[in-house]
Amino acid sequence: MTHHRTTARLVLADGKVFTGTSFGATGTTLGEAVFTTAMTGYQETMTDPSYHRQIVVATAPQIGNTGWNDEDDESRGSRIWVAGLVIRDLSAQVSSWRATRSLEDEMIAQNIIGIAGVDTRTIVRHLRNFGSISAGIFSGEAADQPVEKLIETVRSQPAMAGLDLAEQVSTTEPYIVEPIGEHKFTVIAYDMGIKTNTPRNFAHRGIRTIIVPANTPYADIAAYNPDGVFVSNGPGDPATADTMVGIVRDILAAKIPFFGICFGNQILGRALGLNTYKMKFGHRGINVPVLNHLTGTIDITSQNHGFALEGTAGTTFTTPYGDAQVTHTCLNDGTVEGVALTSGLAYSVQYHPESAAGPHDANPLFDQFVTLMANHKTH
Template identity: 80%
Template sequence: MTSNPRSEAVLVLADGRVFRGQSFGAVGTTLGEAVFTTAMTGYQETMTDPSYHRQIVVATAPQIGNTGWNDEDGESHGDKIWVAGLVIRDLSHRVSNWRANRSLEDEMIAQGIVGISGVDTRAIVRHLRNFGSIAAGVFSGADAEKPEEELVAIVNSQPSMAGSDLAKEVSTEAAYVVEPEGEPTFTVVAYDMGIKTNTPRNFAKRGIKTIVVPANTSFEDIKAYNPDGVFISNGPGDPATADVMVGIVREILDAKIPLFGICFGNQILGRALGLDTYKMKFGHRGINVPVLNHLTGKIDITAQNHGFALKGEAGKEFETPFGTALVTHTCLNDGTVEGVALKNGMAYSVQYHPEAAAGPHDANPLFDQFIELMQSTKAAK
């Protein structure tokens, strides 16, 4: 395990709150929106999730780094770390996992990710819970010695997360194929709004050939693949900026192609059906969020990462150009909309992550639901 010398580091929030600690990872400055995750495990999957682009993640777990860093659990194409920075209480001094190839700090240094440790993460999380996610910056080395007023001004100079169109910044530049395991069954076009690698892996295990395409790929272009279904992935940024994708989804719905969306994809489908979105106070980030399915009465414990949500009411039905739709799922913690669907079953989405990584597997059957939808649609032709 290698490490930089422990210089002073400071976390600065846009409202003037300052937390001083020690640097770890790369030394320098990083800016982003401060958010917190309640996950007790899976920091590698969190840090490589493209949905965390431009966010400084505060970990509620008291010690981070215990399991090191391996070459299997990265959730981005190319294993890129997408978090803008990492805020923790204690950095594990020793890596203890048989799968580890190096330490967390080794990887952060290699990828230029700035971190701060030795701060009271309980106080930071309470502040974010009470006042909401906020623009922030982590400054280490010589930058940490600047006057606090100057640092606060730097933090406040960055663009707001509201109104930011970030999916195109994390999406693949060119289409690529993830081949199925065993006998092929269906072909799915997956829009990469910030897709995690475990999603096409789940499709592959079910015999599905997945063609991952860049965000905003036209409907005419995806028709050339003759897909049995279309998937809209998770991703970062404000769904109110996703007008192009909303228009594409409406074309998919018009064509009666089975559609499944998660997280950002849930917001895009919801907008295509006529719902509005809003920025949440502090969002849902963790692997322990309870969600009620209003169609079955079943409760799933889910993995989530979102700061925006759909406006709606539990179980509410509403009319759309594509038929009657309804709010299918809500969060039991705060009533947030967690899923929408067309009543005819041709399109459905959830606000959480059925692929987990990390997280519980309660929602994994949603992939099987997609297969059943494609089977019934194909049989009806």
């Protein structure tokens, strides 16, 4: 299909403007400009609810070469969650046998605005040096406005810090993903922006997953008599998640096995008394090295987060639920990547063991949850 191209502009709140050509839908989109270093997996990235309200800059020089398929979406309903996409070069043809349409066709169908033909190296250096920042993509008639007007529009949007976004992406009603084969455990999964590959990993391990909306009261989930509770990844500032922090404290007090990833890691950390902060430009990619201080092993991980927990590698601290410790840190910059109760009853990591897309190094974390639930059940 031939698509009409117009001038497009990526405008940052600090006044930087990058001019390229439109692709996907045409118009205006606003969000926080962030970059991902992943060389593959743009479909999984774009459908990850954690990218809600973010304009993603791809460091890979060519995007779109594997097209779009009906199998790799990470959101329920196959929704694209990114606010916009910034790339250097749009592939002229689709080369994957799994593709059913092109990336651009899907972006048009879902009204997602993109800009191509810009120097993404320069944009990424700028974000790396000065931090993630409010931004907008303007194409078609919207790009013809005076630059001062475009900058004013970008600056008028709320900053990512302080935004409570999880409820915007969460399911509104509980639903169940049944186990494959024998039913061994029942897990409550809080949908803060859950990726579809997470309950799929549970299902392969004999777990019935009951996915519930963000902020579902503890009394409601206790009625299911779960073997464990999981809190997923998701968008927004964890400092706003006071309700979920209170719920997790109830779960810890009830001594129910707990596992969290990404946003769930920040929630557990806050429940244990740690603070969070907004990172300069965050971690977004599929090759981030993480050191496990308990085992000394290093995993190459998939990550997508702009906030993190405060803490120091290997430190142990006292909580109302027993001693806890910082279990993992990033080898690139020392960021906290995992916390746990020393009893082993609750643990979480900042990265994505469901690896969609990404390496499988961290996948055994799901097996650790199964072992934890099994041991807890027999005691």
